[in-house]
Amino acid sequence: MQAPSIGGVALPRGNGSTIRLARGSSLADFADKIDANPASMVQALFHLGEMVTATQSVSDDILELLGSEMGYQVEIVSPDDEDRELLESFDLTYGEDEGDESDLVVRPPVVTVMGHVDHGKTKLLDAIRNTHVVDKEAGGITQHIGAYQVATHLGDEERLITFIDTPGHEAFTAMRARGSQSTDIVVLVVAADDGVMPQTVEAINHAKAADVPIVVAINKIDKEGANPDKIRQQLTEYGLVAEEYGGDTMFVEISAKAMINIDGLLEAVLLTADAALDLRANPNMNAEGVAIEAHLDRGRGAVATVLVQRGTLRVGDSIVAGNAYGRVRAMLGDHGEQVAEATPSRPVQVLGFTSVPGAGDSFMVVEEDRVARQIAERRQARARKAQIGNRRRISLEDFGKALAEQKIEQLTLIIKGDNSGTVEALEDSLLKLDVGEEVDLRVVHRGVGGITQDDINLAATTDAIVIGFNVKPVRGVQELADREGVDIRYYTVIYQAIDEVEAALKGLLKPEFEEVQTGSAEIREIFRSSKFGNIAGCIVRNGEIRRNARARLLRGGVVLNDNLQIDSLRRFKDDVTEVREGFECGIGLGSWNNIELEDTIETYEVREKPRS
Template sequence: MSAPTIGGVSVPRGDGTTVVRIRRGASLNDFADRIDANPASLVTVLFHLGEMATVTQALDEGTLEALGGELGYVVEIVSPEDEDRELLESFDIDLDAELEAEGDEDLQPRPPVVTVMGHVDHGKTKLLDAIRSSDVVAGEAGGITQHIGAYQVTVEHEGADRAITFIDTPGHEAFTAMRARGADVTDIAILVVAADDGVMPQTIEALNHAQAAGVPIVVAVNKIDKESANPDKVMQQLTEYNLVAEAYGGDTMFVPISALKRTGIDELLEAVLLTADASLDLRANPDKDARGVAIEANLDKGRGSVATVLVQSGTLNVGDAIVAGTAYGRVRAMFDDRGEALAQAGPSCPVQVLGLTSVPRAGDTFLVAPDDRTARQIADKRDAAERAALLARRRKRMSLEDFTEALERGKVDTLNLVLKGDVSGAVEALEDALLKIDVGDEVELRIIHRGVGAITQNDVNLATVDNAVIIGFNVRPDVRVAELADREGVDIRYYSIIYQAIEDVENSLKGMLKPIYEEVQLGTAEIRQIFRSSKFGNIAGSIVRSGLIRRNAAARVLRDGVVVGDNLKIESLRREKDDVTEVREGFECGIGLGSFNDIREGDVIETFEMREKERTA
């Protein structure tokens, strides 16, 4: 390797094929370590490439690749999973080697891990209560005394006592948040559907989340004790979503239950065990250091950081040094869901752990480290890597332009979409039209979720996990959700004409996406009071909530996140008694929308402009 002079400084050069593996958000210091160079010299090289950076500043992928190319190196950005694996290997902890070394004789059966999901008010909580009360062991021990976010019940099945672990998450939002961090916790999902209500929007959301995770589903048809109950209707409705009951020749088990009357609970638990035995190989090695996932955690005034963890393999013992995400510590005490102290916990066992120095996040993986010092070092390095990656750039997800570029490079063959619209008919029509797009066998279009109403935080979470593009048809997100999407790099496309959405997706799938105009939001204003004027029509007395409102700007009116007036214009704008050209955030103003008078208090006026956006590829 030669050491050429660039900008008056000597820098080691690669031969054009030398690979440098480096993490996302690395600094010039990190890059210099990899190629054995002086970090200050790399500052000069980067300056000659037109970039200014300090030696400790986190850099984005493009800058690192450009720097590597200039010096004759092929830069490979290491994924967070690979980075964490390499970090652990540097401490002589090789998870992959552990798995490969395990033979059939080391693996022992473990209980299935089940998550209960479904529409609000369909009886999830009642069902969980009924399952708890059916636990033969809990009955002998005097019942559940505390809630730890997960619990284990023991039931009799085919003459033997079998355990089932239930994760009591607050819904599919938490389920997705855990998947976003790479935590595949659930083995089986129970989908609760009310027999008198049928399939509802959140039922579909929960179903889509479970199917995206690739877990078997058992359907619990609840409230069969009601007069208006119609379990057959539920079975028919769910066939539209690829859940075909065994009665119809499918392989999904449907169990009629009444959580209130506590009937059918034993049959439901039996269905879970039958599904587990038929579809899954649930075995783990208990004779090694524990590995698992943090399900939830909180800071308790008296006990400090309290984390509920699910052991996935190995055995966790009191006194073990553990690290969970960026939190570390020594297990001071462990409790089960009945509040009883435990000395050890095996695979699929949920326990409450005391002793961590900070609070881990839901979905963070935990492992037992050789000693306290190693646990602290792993946690500190993870924390530093996370901060650097965050500073380097926002996490960029897939956009339609990126999809075209990735398609050309052969990196991706599926485009995932989340569809949201103002009415179900429009969403169905859009879905049907998109699925009819024919681009051959090389690429596939997958709609992972569809729904009616405003774009929610849950939609953004799902798009984050599955690298999806969100299509909004006559609907918008609120400010908080838009900020989350921007932060996560989720591409949201807004349309009011179906064929424009179809055209964009089709062009993207065919790799022919043309330069587009990008809608840029200028500001939003909330209508506080409406003034009637015979000369000007209805005037919206408003307060500017974000950005600015500009006279003659394009506008639309939103009611509960749904577009009720589009293709409008701010025709008059007054501040007190004066005509003004613009009003900024925090100020009140009067807004006239010309002949459009269908406004109500609480509506949001959104202003925007169209800017040409050139394709980068």
């Protein structure tokens, strides 16, 4: 029986039957499911006001529109369901301990530290593992994610605890929430001199949603004005009742800075784990777990920090994480030591991936490299199909104006950064911006490493704005972006990116200053001087290099330092004020000596922009 024709095109009648389609499916995929002619579906959609080809990925709305006109109920399959079906096609499952009760052994608890910004989360982790993460971060915010295992004692028994080090700024709410899902216990840090703050409440809600026990660390008890009893009282309003008040939540008074009662906190974590949780896993199966952090290292390739949740990960295993795959070439522990195998709850850095996994991607070991490659390739193909954006070209400054004129309803972004955890957190924070129903924000691609030609081509196709977080374009890409009219934005502190995008979405962005590149030079030789440090022998690739100009150093497209100055500039033995494109010169960057061959020195000026 034929359905009423659409624009004279007869199509099969669905009679309310359900068709399951993956996000980003084409009309050819739809036609294959109902045994129809794809060409006739293209014609029918044309009469409904949508012009697409048979093999082009289309949006969920278009699939549902066509389905309803034909009498079908179109169900868009969730990514999780797609992935489950993909693994089942290879006779694989994820998240289940294989074997019986006798195969399970006790594993260390996995702990995430949460709390309000500046309440001392990073200082606490510093105190526990004697490192200084906060000194290395732009803006004083922990922006990279790692995992560390520490040893402590409970009575006479030595026990291990694994800590997931999550970012501490409010921009990373979603990242901390996901961290708690791979976490056994949450340590909630509350400053004794400050009290319960909005992020404290968010952390409590995340932990409760994930059904994770909470240990409260009342920090900064050595500061003037500290009132631990007030913290206990405040937290009772959120269901965290201290044991001394008749509840079941352990409260521990500490000072991370003064190293007071850190052992007491670790003991409370172990006591809570023993009392409330059955922490066991099967080490005698193929390893499964989660990628906590991943980045691209110039010397070692793709490097991922993974947390083994069940099974044992060994050097030589074939591994797939998200749409990345590879063979475990080497594993490093949290102190940089070589590791031959990682048992449940052990965090390790894995070398050997062919591309960078996403932070939070589940990983699993499979029997053959071929299977790992096929799973990753199918996931990549699925992700590409789902990358659909509109075609209108726009810049961030023009976005508010175009929005006011109703020329655009969606801001499309491509996000590139130096670290996958930061990229995912930035994306999640941007997607949660709420500025009303008139405008939408879409991220069509995210990745790790310098901004490449492929990124610019995708931006040109989807009319996206490129956001570079602590990365820069590789050679020649900026020129391509200029030709294509693609707007690239550079940031080093995450809340600055969020604020500007939110301002653009609200139509409030008022550009005042812009950065203008004045020249770039490639390092061809390095001359070492005991008096002046390392001198870079360079050739100027474009523009001109001026003495005393502001500069940044890039390695493989990633910014190493963007707060430098051309301290000295020479042509042979002569001091000069500028060197033009195509000429060689010697450049001194003051006290900065971390330079290598093929690094790029880029000079720039910050100029005031005329207001529109």
